[in-house]
Amino acid sequence: MDFITSIVIVLAAALVGRFLSKKLKQPIILGEMVLGAIIGNMSLITGEGTRVLDPVVSNFADIGILFLLLSAGLSLNLKEFKKIGKSSAVVAILGVILPFILGYIAAIWFGFSYITALFVGAALMATSIGVNAEILLELGIIGTRLGSLVMGAAVIDDIISVVIIAIFIGVVKIGYADIWDISIFLILALLFLLIAVLLTKDRVSGVLDKYLSKAKLGRENLLIVGILVALLFSLVAENIGLSIIIGAFIAGIVLGQLSFFRGLKDNMSLIGGGFFIPVFFVTVGMTFDLNAFLSIGGFAGILLMVAIVGKLAGCSLGAKLIKFDNRESIGVGIAMIPRAGVELILVKLGLRYGIINTEIASAILVMVIVTTVISPPVFARILRK
Amino acid sequence: MDFITSIVIVLAAALVGRFLSKKLKQPIILGEMVLGAIIGNMSLITGEGTRVLDPVVSNFADIGILFLLLSAGLSLNLKEFKKIGKSSAVVAILGVILPFILGYIAAIWFGFSYITALFVGAALMATSIGVNAEILLELGIIGTRLGSLVMGAAVIDDIISVVIIAIFIGVVKIGYADIWDISIFLILALLFLLIAVLLTKDRVSGVLDKYLSKAKLGRENLLIVGILVALLFSLVAENIGLSIIIGAFIAGIVLGQLSFFRGLKDNMSLIGGGFFIPVFFVTVGMTFDLNAFLSIGGFAGILLMVAIVGKLAGCSLGAKLIKFDNRESIGVGIAMIPRAGVELILVKLGLRYGIINTEIASAILVMVIVTTVISPPVFARILRK
Numbered sequence: 001m002d003f004i005t006s007i008v009i010v011l012a013a014a015l016v017g018r019f020l021s022k023k024l025k026q027p028i029i030l031g032e033m034v035l036g037a038i039i040g041n042m043s044l045i046t047g048e049g050t051r052v053l054d055p056v057v058s059n060f061a062d063i064g065i066l067f068l069l070l071s072a073g074l075s076l077n078l079k080e081f082k083k084i085g086k087s088s089a090v091v092a093i094l095g096v097i098l099p100f101i102l103g104y105i106a107a108i109w110f111g112f113s114y115i116t117a118l119f120v121g122a123a124l125m126a127t128s129i130g131v132n133a134e135i136l137l138e139l140g141i142i143g144t145r146l147g148s149l150v151m152g153a154a155v156i157d158d159i160i161s162v163v164i165i166a167i168f169i170g171v172v173k174i175g176y177a178d179i180w181d182i183s184i185f186l187i188l189a190l191l192f193l194l195i196a197v198l199l200t201k202d203r204v205s206g207v208l209d210k211y212l213s214k215a216k217l218g219r220e221n222l223l224i225v226g227i228l229v230a231l232l233f234s235l236v237a238e239n240i241g242l243s244i245i246i247g248a249f250i251a252g253i254v255l256g257q258l259s260f261f262r263g264l265k266d267n268m269s270l271i272g273g274g275f276f277i278p279v280f281f282v283t284v285g286m287t288f289d290l291n292a293f294l295s296i297g298g299f300a301g302i303l304l305m306v307a308i309v310g311k312l313a314g315c316s317l318g319a320k321l322i323k324f325d326n327r328e329s330i331g332v333g334i335a336m337i338p339r340a341g342v343e344l345i346l347v348k349l350g351l352r353y354g355i356i357n358t359e360i361a362s363a364i365l366v367m368v369i370v371t372t373v374i375s376p377p378v379f380a381r382i383l384r385k
Numbered sequence: 386m387d388f389i390t391s392i393v394i395v396l397a398a399a400l401v402g403r404f405l406s407k408k409l410k411q412p413i414i415l416g417e418m419v420l421g422a423i424i425g426n427m428s429l430i431t432g433e434g435t436r437v438l439d440p441v442v443s444n445f446a447d448i449g450i451l452f453l454l455l456s457a458g459l460s461l462n463l464k465e466f467k468k469i470g471k472s473s474a475v476v477a478i479l480g481v482i483l484p485f486i487l488g489y490i491a492a493i494w495f496g497f498s499y500i501t502a503l504f505v506g507a508a509l510m511a512t513s514i515g516v517n518a519e520i521l522l523e524l525g526i527i528g529t530r531l532g533s534l535v536m537g538a539a540v541i542d543d544i545i546s547v548v549i550i551a552i553f554i555g556v557v558k559i560g561y562a563d564i565w566d567i568s569i570f571l572i573l574a575l576l577f578l579l580i581a582v583l584l585t586k587d588r589v590s591g592v593l594d595k596y597l598s599k600a601k602l603g604r605e606n607l608l609i610v611g612i613l614v615a616l617l618f619s620l621v622a623e624n625i626g627l628s629i630i631i632g633a634f635i636a637g638i639v640l641g642q643l644s645f646f647r648g649l650k651d652n653m654s655l656i657g658g659g660f661f662i663p664v665f666f667v668t669v670g671m672t673f674d675l676n677a678f679l680s681i682g683g684f685a686g687i688l689l690m691v692a693i694v695g696k697l698a699g700c701s702l703g704a705k706l707i708k709f710d711n712r713e714s715i716g717v718g719i720a721m722i723p724r725a726g727v728e729l730i731l732v733k734l735g736l737r738y739g740i741i742n743t744e745i746a747s748a749i750l751v752m753v754i755v756t757t758v759i760s761p762p763v764f765a766r767i768l769r770k
Contacts, residue, residue: 003444004451004629008616015609056444059388066389223659224400231393244389271656274608 003056007279010057013039014278027376029134029281034373036285057283064280065130066248067272070230072133072151073252074265077143078200081152081253084145088152091318095336096157099124099310106306110299112360115172119355122168123347123364124307126161127154128340128372129245134277135335135376137269139383146328150335153315155246159189161342162242165349172353188240196250205257212260219263223271226255226264243341284340288369292362300363307367308374311337331382337375339368388441392664395442398424399663412761414519414666419758421670442668449665450515451633452657455615457518457536458637459650462528463585466537466638469530473537476703480721481542484509484695491687497745500557504731504740507553508749509692511546511727512539513757514630517720519662520761522654524768531713535720538700540631544574546727547627550734557738573625581635590642597645604648608656611640611649628726669725673754677747685748692752696722716767722760724753 017031024031100121107117132154136142142151166185170178198204217225230251237247255261316333324332347364350356356364402416409416485506492502517539521527527536551570555563583589602610615636622632640646701718709717732749735741741749 004447004616004620004623008613008620011609011613011616015606015613018606056441059441059444062389219655220658221400221403223655224396224663227660228393228396228400231389231396235389235393238389267655267659270604270608270652271660273605274652275612275656278609 003054006054006057007060009039010036010279010282011275014282017282018278027135027138027380029131029138030373030377032278032281033285033288033369036282037288037290037369038285039282040286040288041290057279060276061280061283062244064272064276064278065245066230066234067227067268068130068133068277068280069245069249070226070252070255071265071268071272072129072137072142073249073254074256074261074268075137075142076151076253076256077148078253078257080143080145080148084148085152087322088149089156090322091149091153091315091332091336092156092160094318094321095127095153095311095315095333096125096160098314099307102306102310103303106299106302110302116355116360118168119346119350120303120360120364122161122164123343123350124303124310124339124367125164126158126339126342127311127336128338129154129158129249130280131338131340131372131376132335133249134281135379139380141383146324146331149319149322149324150332151249153318153332153336155249157336158243158246158342165342165346166241169349169353172355185241189242192236192240192242193250196254199254200257209258209260212258215260219267222261222264223267226261226268229255243345245341284372285369287344287365289362289365292366295362299360300366303363304367304370307339307371308337311371327382331379334375334379334382338372340372343368388439391439391442392445394424395421395664395667396660399667402667403663412520412523412765414516414523415758415762417663417666418670418673418754421667422673422675422754423670424667425671425673426675442664445661446665446668447629449657449661449663450630451615451619452612452653453515453518453522453662453665454630454634455611455637455640456650456653456657457514457522457527458634458639459641459646459653460522460527461536461638461641462533463638463642465528465530465533469533470537472707473534474541475707476534476538476700476717476721477541477545479703479706480512480538480696480700480718481510481545483699484692487691487695488688491684491691495684495687501740501745503553504735505688505745505749507546507549508728508731508735509688509695509724509752510549511543511724512696512721513723513725514539514543514634515665516723516725516757516761518634519666520720520764524765526768531709531716534704534707534709535717536634538703538717538721540634542721543628543631543727550727550731551626554734554738557740570626574627577621577625577627578635581639584639585642587642594643594645597643604652607646607648608652611646611653614640628730630726669757670754672729672750674747674750677751680747684745685751688748689752689755692724692756693722696756712767716764719760719764719767723757725757728753 013035014032017033017035018028019031020035021028021031103121103124104117107120108114112120129151132150133142136147136150141147163182163186167182170181199208230248233251233254234244234247237250238244255264312330312333314333315336316329319329319332320326343364347356347361351358351361398420399417402418402420403413404416405420406413406416488509489502489506492505493499497505514536517535518527521532521535526532548567548571552567555561555566584593615633618636618639619629619632622635623629640649697715697718699718700721701714704714704717705711728749732741732746736743736746
């Protein structure tokens, strides 16, 4: 099947999903993912018996997640974000530790080796930045104190997870943790974040704006420049060892401070939301494998429970500690439940190095899909109250 | 090299090309193609010694040409287009016959077999709809009488070329022309065009609009629906045997008649012009192979001359016959010079069936690139006078 047919099917599914979401008053990404799961299990695009997407469609989806995080960065309220920054570390850390411990215990309980159990724990750590960004954008609260807390905590737990996974894979591959490699990674990551912070300083962005204001760009060229900057940040992040979506997110925050790029947010949300981002969420849904879901038993159920309870408890507790009220704290906990990012990379690596078997991989994938699907509607309901 | 790096390079080239075009007061596609040729010959993306693009980038380019033709269709003035429709057939037919005959004679002159000569003639027939659409959009004259004539003639000569090539390939493959296959193709193509014409009738579009106006779509969903319709039309066109870009163009014309899709034109031109279309023109430029250009001698030069003179004379004469003034007639002739569409498919097929050798293929490619690069600035200059 050629890629245009694939895209037609994916876009049609997105449209139907959005329509149903609206009718049933659910977040649009829920409809997109559910429709994705349906066409995925009809094997329309992936071909009988395989979950492998047409590579082109999955590249469109990659651009989709980048554009989503770029939009999220552009929409962020930097003042709120900086104010809440240190506090969100509390939420992130508690939200990483609790699922990790619970996942480890669950795997040991089911008789897996301690190395496999460590791996399962690690797979429960990172919240999905993408899902969070979309639902916060959709509810229009990404610029609020709560939205900033959730985005900040999601970014931090992603970084923590990447570090732990890097150590972990290093140990599995070469038998010990390469302190040198990890130090370099940490230094580069810090440097990257520092430069980003520097670029958002009023004084720096003022100078940049003054310089940029001389160039007169039409909206098309402005869009090209914005996309180019986001892709460059993503490549830098990727080469450091961070995930590319963090690069796009930080690019969005930086560009959001420049009045030169004022028109970008609106145009990015159009090109993203009107094409690439729906492709992303439908393809996320398509990874859901009904047969795997039905065939794996108790362990998948326990893993799912542990993933939900661990994040909910850890992050709600964290939010409560930094003085959010009860309803907000539970909201934060629920917002942090979705997993779909680092986990998927982890599954790939785990299978490659023989740390997990396909059964555990399926259990993790089911956890990823279910947490991603159930969290947004619950979060939306709590927030609307 | 991963596809994000490829896209970064292509977009950066597009941006530099646009900037230079603006400085030198040239059409932006000229800058994009020239920069494409430069990065192509630096082998940044394609890898040393190969012209093969990263497949993902070339798929983005495919979407670019579809979006370009969709925008062109949306921007067309249907009344002018219908009025000029029959007349444009004169321009198209004269513009097909003359280059064909001249190309045939040139190839025979250089000692090639009559079958190769027929093939070379066929490779000079079709104008590039994409290049025309872009330059007419850029100059803001796609809705005028002259713009309608050029687009109409380009579509018609594309269809004529596709039919002749289909016959030709059939003869080469099975030894005779399969009248049955060709009749079916013609009937389906006519049916497709008839349905399109029907859909643009005031009475039909009125009913459609009345029905559609009940649905309230945001601009994102409107964009998704528009893209979906265009891709569906493209798939239908492709399955009939027409080129996919004709499908997208016709989809644009049909949607352009519906007031429901009024916001689409503006948003399509943003998502196209701000991302996909520059990728298309840069990748067109990238196919230019400096070494091939330098190594093939006299035949390439003659072919290029014949391609330019044939189209210019044929189409100018045609325009003159249907009562355009001298300057306009020459303008039409120049506008019709660029080739970059059917020719590229023809080269692929010709090589596969052993009708042409790589030397002739290079000569055709050089002809495609040079005609595409030189026509837009000359056309723009004549029109501005």
